[in-house]
Amino acid sequence: MVLLFHHTWLLTSSSLEMDETSMYLLLEKKGEDCVYTKDGSLDYHNNPANKLKTGRWKACIFIVATASLERLAYFGMSSNLLLYFKLELNQHSATASRNLSNWTGACYIAPLLGAFVADGYIGKFWTIACSSVLYAIGMTLLTASALAPRLFKTDVTEATDSQTVACFTALYLVAMASGGVKACISAYGADQFDDNDKAEKKLKSSFFNWYYQMMNIGSLIAHSLIVWVQDNVGWDWGFGIPTLAMVMGVVSFFSGTWFYRNHKPGGSPLTSLFQVVVASLRKKRINMQTDASLLYEIADANSSTTGSRQLNHTRNLSFFDKAAVETASDREKGSINPWRLCTVTQVEELKAVIRLLPIWFTGIIFSSVRGQVDNLFVLQGSFMDTQIDNSSFIIPPASLGTIGTLSVIFWVPVYDQIIVPLARKLTGHPNGLTQLQRMGIGHSILVFSMLAAGILEVIRLDFVERHNYYDIKPVPISIFWQVPQFFIVGCAEVFTLVGQMEFFYEQVPDSMRSFGSALRLTTIALGSYMSSLLVTIVTEVTTEDGGPGWIPDNLNYGKLQNFFWLLAVLSVLNLGIFVVVAKWHASKRSVEMIM
Template sequence: MAEEVNFTKDGTVDYKSQPANKKKTGTWKACLFILGNQFCERLAYYGMSSNLLLYFTNQLNQHRTNFVMPLVGAFLADAYLGRYWTIASLSIIYLIGMTLLTLSASIPGLRPTCHKKDVCDATGYQTTVCLVALYLVALGTGGIKPCVSSYGADQFDDADEVEKGRKSSFFNWLYFCINIGAVIGSSFLVWIQVNIGWAWGFGVPTIAVAVSVAFFLLGTQLYRYQKPGGSPLTRVSQVVMASLRKYHVKVPEDRSILYETQDAESLIVGSRKLEHTEEFRFFDKAAVEIPSDHTDNSNSINPWRLCTVTQVEELKGIVRLLPVWATCIIFNTVFGQMWTLFLLQAEYMDIRLGKSGFKIPEASLSTFDHLGVILWIPIYDRFIVPIARKFTGHKNGLTQLQRIGAGLFISIFAMISAAILEIFRLRIVKKHNMRNVKTPPISVFWQVPQYFIIGCAEVFTNIGRIEFFYEEAPDSLRSLCSALSLSTAALGSYLSSLLVTIVMDISTRSGKEGWISDNLNCGHLHYFFLLLAVLSAVNLAVFVLVAKRYTHKRAVGTLR
């Protein structure tokens, strides 16, 4: 009995596929390697991507590139490879891509021929090599992103209340390390690209990726591993198909007679059994056993006709997450303004640092947001959580849904702050009759409050969302649900573009200048920021309703 206490109860194993020993594996001793990996990887990513548009425009004469890969990596991790091998293999692909990108910017023949600074001609071959490198980078970084947070959380035993209580801090410090790396990458490495050259500008991030891979592999013997559960798409399809086939079957009042395995473990490898819930009862039909469910009149079950309660609840769990997921899209629309309209606003402000004449690279302005996150995470973890715990009685101070809601509320003030600054800027323009002057005498540092407020909102909403989707996802779908959570960033960006298109179409009718004018001094950018503030307030109200009605996942027992 004493020996059993030394092993995890959530089904994790060690690198030899033996039950994971709590004293020798997992917790912070394993997570330190994951945090180091993410610090280096994010440093490399932001160092490479912050100025990528400039490289595409000036060096390759290209104008757009887009990568969406998180769902691929998440599917591989949950279904077949497991999180460790997904991260390890895609990190190698990431490193190959970064190496090829560095070579394409440094080796004669692969490097575009430049007549003078930022005036270059790239051949089709040179462009192709660069694009191949970027697609490899996209596959690598996009694929590992949803797996890393889940893999780090796997190092804490869900069945151990002490270890489970430390998991929330892990998400905080993971985000902290990510933003430390982002600050260095989007400032120092951007400076290298602008002032030294693209060869070193891409070379240093490549070295950082190599170090990140080394960090991850060094922790191999300390990690805990979750076994992959097979294709989640197949299991979900089986529930949907079985439910449709039994649309005429009535679900019994006694839910205990719904089909489930008698063993302590679930039929899904690496997943605990889930208790039945009353929502989405149509899918319960898939777990109602009838004679035709058996194959060839034998005792074997046709999985496309009969599914376990756990399998049904797995699908319900995904459906329950969707309303929460949807309410995070508006937040990411606000978040995305840092790389769009905040930068446009900054173009009409003084970007010089004091009287030194040093100009802050526009690609580095998001550093203010990262600094805000770095400031707020220790405050949240060390001060807000203990204080909130006294009022709520919750071990983490705030529940994950409360934390997300707090961030949604705070994000409203980021847009109000940006709108107030724009009103103030336009008044100076009007007062000094400077409509045709692009940089009136107002410092870009007045943007710092709006960046810091978004940083604070991130600490609440983004970290809370990552933790929430991990905790509420079925055990065998955690990477996939993390990828679903991350997809709100892309959708927030698309929504922002859609809103801009609609606003410009309406506001420019009858020959009017429009809210977002080619000359911002003649526009009304503050109206757009206030529109986002109103949409954020409505979104918050919807989120509160969703959160009140949310039914939490209830796992049954342990896996060992």
């Protein structure tokens, strides 16, 4: 399976490999001064990283294979987990749904802890290494809990307390471990490209595209093959195969150890941000310097925070500039108190994080709307004809979600190999589109997906009314009419979600890149909670008069199209907010970039 991912990656990125070979030849001609990275990255032996021997695609093959196998393991385990809770642990539907939601939320909140540990203390490599091993242990325990009833019980219809405890112990061990992997894996892959090398920085943008592509291949295998095994073979094999995939992911990650570029952690970057807040509040009454060159900064080009580059001063959020205004009392004891006087770079790092928050907020709304793919799209499909040409083969409504995954797999090479070169000619931007432009296009595309879903529901309900099929399930309209809305969602993901990955990596301080990835992931968790809240509110409001409401148990009596119209309007409003905050946003600029 590892070889499958490696070969797929090599085939899809062959043109990128050719670019890398050309750069190698160029480096050899330029001589030793250009052989080593300029971003402070180190090899496994803590020596300056050699561009000819470390990083780039040769390192990313192992990282992306690990990420793909982790996604296969995660979705192979989680996609059918609700059914496992109901059938094997004998939980009520509401209890099973609540337990699954709580666990999923934990999986997407845990990256904040993983990022804190990685950025502040042990670095991305050891965070991924330790977390992936713990991940594999947790999945092994989950498989053992599913296998145990077959080995030790004759009556497997009732779950024991020990089986339930073992299952949830394993699941929350996986949740904690996945936080370390999710927070670091994409950022660590991007670390393999030197920001101070224009050629490598250009390749980094392609990395995010192919990284997301390979993750979706892992997800596709999980949602098709693994789910089929769980339904038709058994849960021991259904969990055992994802566990094997995760073990292979661990092997893949360690196999690339000698090719990786690593950055030293610089202690808790959050401490530096709090210092700016405290120092600026202490000096809230002083007059601001009109000349930014008079603000305090260390002399060399490095930041006071290990692992960060020095940043140029920006004029917005100027209140925090007071933290860098030097007063007579700042050096009273001979040394500078960092809680009273901060560097311009520290101030700019805080500004960079604050400027991310409006963009982050729009990501929550995007995720809440996109979350209907796994919710109301599936519910809509369950009231449509799932048979193929009157045969006995039935398509599970949830399986149509693979169309969205296939859409992503289709759109990634189209974007990277066709759209980017064309956009580059039109805009002159090295990446074709800026990160914000790319995300904005994705926001607008998502609107059309909700419109397509709403139009289909209007057509379906019109058919129900004309033929009096209110109590008929499924309605004889093919589920394949849902393909366009799933396909459009996949396109929106390639623009917005991949753009988010690159944006949050680039715009956070250098020492907080794992935190940037974790912050992006929280939009998924919060978007899921917001989606559930929205459904609850709509249900309460539309059933106040005793009617069936928009989303009744029998959709033939409902008005699901109105909910899709609401989501479309919400997406348009979110797009408007995004455009405003994108215009306000000022990108982080390092001194090296200015020079």
